[in-house]
Amino acid sequence: MGKDAGPEERPKWDNKAQYLLTCIGFAVGIGNVWRFPYLCQIYGGGAFLIPYLIALVFEGLPLLFLELAVGQRLRKGSVGVWKTINPVIGGVGIGCLIVSFLVGVFYNTILAWVLWYFFHSFQEPLPWSTCPLNESRTDYNLECKKSTPVNYFWYRETLNITPDIEISGSVEWGMVICLASAWCIVYICFIKGIDSMGKAVYVTSTFPYLVLTIFLIRALTLPGATDGLLYLFTPDWQTLKNPRVWLDAATQIFFSLSVAFGGLISFSSYNEEKNNCERDAVLVGVINSATSLYASIPVFSILGFKATTALNACKDENILALTNHFEFSDQNITLQNYDYWYEYLNTTYPGKFQSLSLRECDLQKLLKQSVSGTGLAFIVFTEAVISMPGSQVWAVLFFVMLFSLGLSSMFGNIEGVLSPLNELKLLPRWMPKELTSAIICLISFLVALLFTLSSGNYWVEVFNGYVGSVPLLIIALFEIIGVIYFRGMKTFSDDIYIMTGRRPNIFWKACWMVISPLLLLVVFVAYVIVQAQTRPTYQAWNPDYEKFPETEQKLYPDWVFAIIILLCVVPVISIPLVALYQLLRGRFRKSSVGMELNPYDNDAFVTDTQEQKTQRA
Amino acid sequence: MLEKILLLLSLSFSVAEELCKPGAAEGYKVRFSIKTALGDQAYPWSKNEMFLFRAALAFAMRDYTNGEEFGVSDIHPCDETERVSFWFVVTRPNTTDLVDKGTVEMAIKKSRNRINGAFLLTDQTLEFDGIYPTLAAPVSPDTPPWLIVFGVVMGAVSVGIIALLVYPLVQRKLKKNKDADDEDSDEETGVKTAEIGANDGIYNSTFSDDERFTQM
Numbered sequence: 044m045g046k047d048a049g050p051e052e053r054p055k056w057d058n059k060a061q062y063l064l065t066c067i068g069f070a071v072g073i074g075n076v077w078r079f080p081y082l083c084q085i086y087g088g089g090a091f092l093i094p095y096l097i098a099l100v101f102e103g104l105p106l107l108f109l110e111l112a113v114g115q116r117l118r119k120g121s122v123g124v125w126k127t128i129n130p131v132i133g134g135v136g137i138g139c140l141i142v143s144f145l146v147g148v149f150y151n152t153i154l155a156w157v158l159w160y161f162f163h164s165f166q167e168p169l170p171w172s173t174c175p176l177n178e179s180r181t182d183y184n185l186e187c188k189k190s191t192p193v194n195y196f197w198y199r200e201t202l203n204i205t206p207d208i209e210i211s212g213s214v215e216w217g218m219v220i221c222l223a224s225a226w227c228i229v230y231i232c233f234i235k236g237i238d239s240m241g242k243a244v245y246v247t248s249t250f251p252y253l254v255l256t257i258f259l260i261r262a263l264t265l266p267g268a269t270d271g272l273l274y275l276f277t278p279d280w281q282t283l284k285n286p287r288v289w290l291d292a293a294t295q296i297f298f299s300l301s302v303a304f305g306g307l308i309s310f311s312s313y314n315e316e317k318n319n320c321e322r323d324a325v326l327v328g329v330i331n332s333a334t335s336l337y338a339s340i341p342v343f344s345i346l347g348f349k350a351t352t353a354l355n356a357c358k359d360e361n362i363l364a365l366t367n368h369f370e371f372s373d374q375n376i377t378l379q380n381y382d383y384w385y386e387y388l389n390t391t392y393p394g395k396f397q398s399l400s401l402r403e404c405d406l407q408k409l410l411k412q413s414v415s416g417t418g419l420a421f422i423v424f425t426e427a428v429i430s431m432p433g434s435q436v437w438a439v440l441f442f443v444m445l446f447s448l449g450l451s452s453m454f455g456n457i458e459g460v461l462s463p464l465n466e467l468k469l470l471p472r473w474m475p476k477e478l479t480s481a482i483i484c485l486i487s488f489l490v491a492l493l494f495t496l497s498s499g500n501y502w503v504e505v506f507n508g509y510v511g512s513v514p515l516l517i518i519a520l521f522e523i524i525g526v527i528y529f530r531g532m533k534t535f536s537d538d539i540y541i542m543t544g545r546r547p548n549i550f551w552k553a554c555w556m557v558i559s560p561l562l563l564l565v566v567f568v569a570y571v572i573v574q575a576q577t578r579p580t581y582q583a584w585n586p587d588y589e590k591f592p593e594t595e596q597k598l599y600p601d602w603v604f605a606i607i608i609l610l611c612v613v614p615v616i617s618i619p620l621v622a623l624y625q626l627l628r629g630r631f632r633k634s635s636v637g638m639e640l641n642p643y644d645n646d647a648f649v650t651d652t653q654e655q656k657t658q659r660a
Numbered sequence: 661m662l663e664k665i666l667l668l669l670s671l672s673f674s675v676a677e678e679l680c681k682p683g684a685a686e687g688y689k690v691r692f693s694i695k696t697a698l699g700d701q702a703y704p705w706s707k708n709e710m711f712l713f714r715a716a717l718a719f720a721m722r723d724y725t726n727g728e729e730f731g732v733s734d735i736h737p738c739d740e741t742e743r744v745s746f747w748f749v750v751t752r753p754n755t756t757d758l759v760d761k762g763t764v765e766m767a768i769k770k771s772r773n774r775i776n777g778a779f780l781l782t783d784q785t786l787e788f789d790g791i792y793p794t795l796a797a798p799v800s801p802d803t804p805p806w807l808i809v810f811g812v813v814m815g816a817v818s819v820g821i822i823a824l825l826v827y828p829l830v831q832r833k834l835k836k837n838k839d840a841d842d843e844d845s846d847e848e849t850g851v852k853t854a855e856i857g858a859n860d861g862i863y864n865s866t867f868s869d870d871e872r873f874t875q876m
Contacts, residue, residue, distance in 0.1 A: 159806075161809075162806035162807075162809045162810050162813075163805075163806045165805050165806070165808075165809050166805045166806070176795055180795070181795075182795070183795065220810065221810075224810065224813060224814055224817070227814065227817045227818070227821070228817055230821065231817050231820050231821050231824065234821065234824050234825070235824065239824070366743060367691060367743065367745070370741040370742060370743040370745060371742065371743060372695075372742045372743060372744070373692070373693045373694060373695045373696055373743060373744060374693075374695035374696055477825060
């Protein structure tokens with residue numbers, strides 16, 4: 044099956060389940076595990092669900108439905124679809140192509156990091172549990188002593204990070220081979236297009252749920268889990284007054300659903316035409332949000348466990364200091380009567396007590412240490428895993444889960460690159476799709492070598508913050524405008540009637556015509572304003588920093604700032620460029636009528652077929 | 661006679677007491693955390709345990725100095741507390757000269773494991789204040805284990821890729837052989853459809869469009 048030289052035969056899904064699993068896998072990614080719980084925590088726990096659900100209903104689901112409907116009806120990838128609606132907005136598809144490529148490049152680097160940790164989880168003891176010795180073997184490595192073994196393993200042994208983004212350092216060979224493995228795994232799943240990918244998603248989309256359930260059961264039985272969960276879900280209604288919360292909810296739902304990448308349009312175009320895409324869209328959207336919620340339970344149980352472990356370690360330290368200083372009998376002061384003794388000694392011997400300068404052991408403070416992104420997965424979680432019995436098993440399970448989540452999202456990215464490329468007819472026709480996929484994977488791998496430099500982590504943050512944000516908002520805005528105003532609400536309603544058997548109801552119409560574009564515009568403007576207010580900074584790991592192990596906040600140098608602007612602009616520049624080109628071409632065509640006609644053309648026959656073409660589309 | 665002995669004894673005790681005092685220059689403070697280490701199996705601290713300690717330390721001194729005949733009486737503890745912590749000093753055999761701190765430290769470091777073992781304790785629960793435990797050298801196997809896992813995974817993936825690429829080619833070749841056999845045996849019946857016989861004949865461009873086959 045594939046695009047033959049003869050009559051174009053579009054690839055098809057083997058069954059509906061493949062299609063749904065692919066879409067769900069694309070939408071559900073690593074962000075559901077490490078971004079949503081963080082937002083929930085910093086924005087007042089249970090209260091955050093309100094703006095999140097409102098954003099889902101008024102912004103996420105309409106966009107999702109739009110993309111799936113458009114792809115299924117017009118039966119083309121992201122470039123073909125917009126060209127068919129109106130050649131003027133064909134640039135939207137090209138924008139999708141560029142964004143998918145750039146996001147795919149840095150996203151797979153994160154998967155390479157996950158693979159590195161996965162490979163290193165098969166050791167006893169886990170390599171991030173102890174500090175290595177320094178050269179003279181008299182003491183532990185200084186950098187590791189000052190921070191923690193987990194931090195050291197991440198920043199030094201995995202990334203070998205430089206203190207500044209300007210210092211590029213050298214290529215890390217361990218990371219290069221992990222990156223090569225990641226791209227090879229992506230390639231093997233995508234080798235035959237959706238035929239192989241459709242089989243792969245049976246595993247990659249379902250396995251994370253299995254692991255999440257295992258973690259849920261395990262995490263709930265850990266001591267301190269309830270503290271973490273209470274902290275997560277206790278609603279703080281005051282945060283709803285902060286507009287930042289609404290902005291972050293809207294951006295989170297938007298990026299979480301993976302719209303505007305073009306991948307969803309391609310996936311739904313492989314469906315049969317009479318498929319209920321309305322139900323599919325609602326299903327995918329709801330499952331995505333439900334997964335985020337489901338994932339936050341084990342994540343927060345484990346964070347609660349980690350906080351409790353740290354609290355007990357803190358208390359043990361203090362107990363030892365008190366026992367030694369006051370010469371009490373061993374184990375007179377225990378974790379249970381710690382508070383009583385603390386108060387008693389503080390009041391009875393205040394002088395001696397103060398001289399000990401004991402550390403403050405506060406559970407709430409420990410719980411407040413919120414982390415998101417790579418910090419959550421590679422620092423906080425790995426630290427928690429050390430304290431769990433059977434650490435290797437949990438570490439392996441966790442990293443395989445992360446890898447599956449990321450891999451299924453990568454499929455959408457690759458599809459968002461390959462499908463437009465095929466439609467732009469940039470590739471020679473004799474090239475089989477195995478070779479095309481191989482070339483794309485190879486080029487992406489070579490570009491991603493940038494991220495294997497010592498400063499690679501800083502560059503991933505740059506890409507993550509700027510490619511995967513502003514361009515997508517603009518593309519989504521143009522998508523809605525393109526469908527509603529270029530194709531027309533009436534034609535689109537007819538399309539949906541043909542596909543699902545009923546016209547979209549007033550809710551969808553209101554969202555598409557007014558609410559969603561307005562929301563997107565507001566989010567975009569607010570986002571730009573918030574970003575533009577301060578010069579962008581980044582957190583650098585600098586062992587020479589005086590407040591080490593805290594990360595140092597540094598400004599991006601000018602040339603990096605220029606690259607950031609480029610990353611925001613290049614994907615969307617194609618929209619006005621193509622529009623301009625098409626308008627000029629249209630004007631040019633009107634002036635010279637006979638230029639493009641085939642000398643053998645008999646007008647009587649040609650106009651018929653052209654009309655047929657427009658009717659079909 | 662008895663009085664002389666008593667006098668000598670008290671003298672020696674007082675000398676010992678003078679030798680050992682909290683904060684002694686050549687002395688060390690020891691802390692035992694027996695309950696922390698052993699929990700329910702903890703043994704109570706007693707004079708016998710103290711004797712064992714002195715014997716273990718005397719052994720350590722003998723071992724380090726290669727034969728100098730240190731005895732239990734050369735280890736002088738004092739200032740014992742309820743914590744189970746006390747100071748001690750070491751004197752040379754049959755004299756009251758104190759052994760210097762450095763030598764005591766080296767001796768203890770050399771026999772630390774033996775001393776710990778005698779009390780069923782560890783470096784953390786039998787603490788010599790000022791003597792840091794020697795750090796265990798990290799285990800570094802010859803082949804890093806992660807490379808082994810990487811090799812397994814990449815091997816599987818490469819085999820998979822090659823199999824997926826080669827299999828359809830092999831299939832096509834087999835099918836072609838089968839088709840060639842079939843064609844030889846069958847008569848050529850039926851109309852030559854476009855797929856099989858399109859290469860015959862002359863292509864007249866005036867009637868057809870750019871595409872060879874009309875688009876549906």
